[in-house]
Amino acid sequence: MARAFAPFALTCLRQRSRQPCLSILSARQYHSHEHASSSPFSPTEDAILSAALKYVLSSSFTAESLSLGAQDAGYLPISTNLFPSGAFALVNYHLVTQRLRLSDSFSRPDPSPQLNISDNVRSIAMQRLKGTAPYIPQWQDALALLSMRSNIPTGVRELARLADEILYLAGSDTVTTAWYTDRMALAGIYASAELFMTQDRSRGFADTEDFLHRRLQEGEKLRDAGSMVGKWVGMQAGGLIDGLRSKGVWI
Amino acid sequence: MHRTTLTPRTIISVLHPHRPILDFLLPAFTHHPTHFPRRHNATAASAPPSPQPPPSSYGQHDPQGAKRRTPLSPSQKSFLDSALRVNQAGELAATLIYTHQTPPLLRTHPHLRQLMHHMHAQEAGHFATFNAMLAHHRIRPTAMYPLWTAAASTLGWATGLMGKEAAMACTEAVETEIGGHYNGQVRVLVRWMREMEERGEEVGDEVRELVGTLKRIRDEELEHLDEAVGEGARLARPYRLLNRVIRSGCKGAIWVSERV
Ligand SMILES: [Fe+2]
Ligand SMILES: [Fe+2]
Numbered sequence: 001m002a003r004a005f006a007p008f009a010l011t012c013l014r015q016r017s018r019q020p021c022l023s024i025l026s027a028r029q030y031h032s033h034e035h036a037s038s039s040p041f042s043p044t045e046d047a048i049l050s051a052a053l054k055y056v057l058s059s060s061f062t063a064e065s066l067s068l069g070a071q072d073a074g075y076l077p078i079s080t081n082l083f084p085s086g087a088f089a090l091v092n093y094h095l096v097t098q099r100l101r102l103s104d105s106f107s108r109p110d111p112s113p114q115l116n117i118s119d120n121v122r123s124i125a126m127q128r129l130k131g132t133a134p135y136i137p138q139w140q141d142a143l144a145l146l147s148m149r150s151n152i153p154t155g156v157r158e159l160a161r162l163a164d165e166i167l168y169l170a171g172s173d174t175v176t177t178a179w180y181t182d183r184m185a186l187a188g189i190y191a192s193a194e195l196f197m198t199q200d201r202s203r204g205f206a207d208t209e210d211f212l213h214r215r216l217q218e219g220e221k222l223r224d225a226g227s228m229v230g231k232w233v234g235m236q237a238g239g240l241i242d243g244l245r246s247k248g249v250w251i
Numbered sequence: 252m253h254r255t256t257l258t259p260r261t262i263i264s265v266l267h268p269h270r271p272i273l274d275f276l277l278p279a280f281t282h283h284p285t286h287f288p289r290r291h292n293a294t295a296a297s298a299p300p301s302p303q304p305p306p307s308s309y310g311q312h313d314p315q316g317a318k319r320r321t322p323l324s325p326s327q328k329s330f331l332d333s334a335l336r337v338n339q340a341g342e343l344a345a346t347l348i349y350t351h352q353t354p355p356l357l358r359t360h361p362h363l364r365q366l367m368h369h370m371h372a373q374e375a376g377h378f379a380t381f382n383a384m385l386a387h388h389r390i391r392p393t394a395m396y397p398l399w400t401a402a403a404s405t406l407g408w409a410t411g412l413m414g415k416e417a418a419m420a421c422t423e424a425v426e427t428e429i430g431g432h433y434n435g436q437v438r439v440l441v442r443w444m445r446e447m448e449e450r451g452e453e454v455g456d457e458v459r460e461l462v463g464t465l466k467r468i469r470d471e472e473l474e475h476l477d478e479a480v481g482e483g484a485r486l487a488r489p490y491r492l493l494n495r496v497i498r499s500g501c502k503g504a505i506w507v508s509e510r511v
Contacts, residue, residue, distance in 0.1 A: 029329050029331075031389035032322065035322040175382050177396045250355075250412070
């Protein structure tokens with residue numbers, strides 16, 4: 001299941017570009033609440049890609065859908081030159097717009113003791129998976145494009161942004177090392193759930209939902225276990241130091 | 252908590268004599284420190300503003316006649332991104348230094364209890380403030396988090412064992428760097444605000460409140476510096492070595508945390 005994620009991780013490690021791997025993880029900069037963030041697509045790109053997405057159901061994630069979309073939007077087929085990554089631009093458009101759409105349905109909750117972040121993560125992730133539901137028959141093509149070497153950095157970055165978005169909207173306010181591990185774990189779980197979904201024939205993707213639920217619960221357990229180990233080590237060390245101090249050792 | 256003294260200002264102007272100190276003379280908003288909500292009231296962009304102290308004078312409520320407000324530029328955002336990340340890391344370290352300094356120190360100098368608790372409480376407040384800011388503005392913490400945790404705990408514990416003067420020299424060295432660091436940030440933000448005002452734009456509350464918070468925290472750091480010197484930091488032996496090592500350690504940590 002982790003098959004899809006492995007090449008991402010490898011390229012991430014191999015990448016020797018000036019941008020360190022961490023910039024992929026961070027995925028965003030200081031987020032201002034005083035201005036709505038602008039769309040990452042120009043109006044032209046938006047028009048062509050959204051029109052092309054309608055052809056994906058019949059022609060899949062291909063250059064053909066892209067040029068049909070361009071024609072629909074009133075542009076010459078040559079205008080697909082706008083998209084040097086070709087059909088991958090369509091996949092990327094789908095991923096980005098679906099991510100941005102999440103904040104229409106969910107808004108970050110105020111902190112409260114009743115806040116159940118895990119439940120929120122699950123429903124937001126499920127909602128996002130359902131955004132891909134219409135394209136399940138074509139999704140193998142999308143995955144093929146996503147695993148092409150030149151597209152991997154964009155794909156990984158988008159996955160990291162999605163994990164960050166889900167945790168943000170779920171109300172997570174973790175800003176320790178767990179910030180990284182939470183995002184990595186969620187990204188992995190999401191990617192495997194998406195892969196599972198391509199084989200899921202159950203009604204309303206109930207099996208995918210189960211799968212997602214189980215993976216998230218396992219992740220939660222691991223996370224708790226990790227912090228328990230940390231606490232235990234801390235307690236032992238603290239006890240040791242106190243013990244030595246009580247024996248008059250000068251520490 | 253918020254004690255206003257003139258000493259820190261004098262000190263920093265002595266430390267950085269070549270730098271303009273204009274930002275200390277800035278207008279009114281410095282006088283009513285606008286606190287970032289401790290528990291972050293993270294509302295989605297669309298949600299109504301929190302019912303907390305409405306810092307009246309600036310016109311977020313007037314629909315027309317409001318000045319134009321330009322979004323922060325990418326370079327400004329990336330400045331804030333790394334600045335707040337470094338600040339969180341620094342406050343994490345400060346909290347841990349005091350935590351680990353206190354037990355060995357109080358055994359030999361019980362009279363320092365109040366001072367140590369006061370400084371620790373302030374650092375914990377600073378740490379909470381930046382934690383909330385990171386979550387609110389979606390900034391990642393430094394990847395060196397575990398390393399700084401270990402380094403700061405060790406530094407606090409070691410200087411605490413070395414005795415009162417060494418512990419105070421540690422505080423003095425750290426706060427000198429941190430005070431200068433916060434001052435640098437305040438200077439940049441104040442320049443932005445001046446540029447915005449010159450262009451006839453409205454300065455957003457985010458930047459305005461951040462400047463207030465940074466100034467308050469900087470003043471508290473410089474109070475710690477004063478207290479440390481007052482408790483005999485300069486008498487530490489070897490003072491110069493400790494001072495130099497700790498200060499370059501701080502500079503290195505800041506440099507790294509700005510990047511990763
Ligand atoms: Fe502090
Ligand atoms: Fe301090």
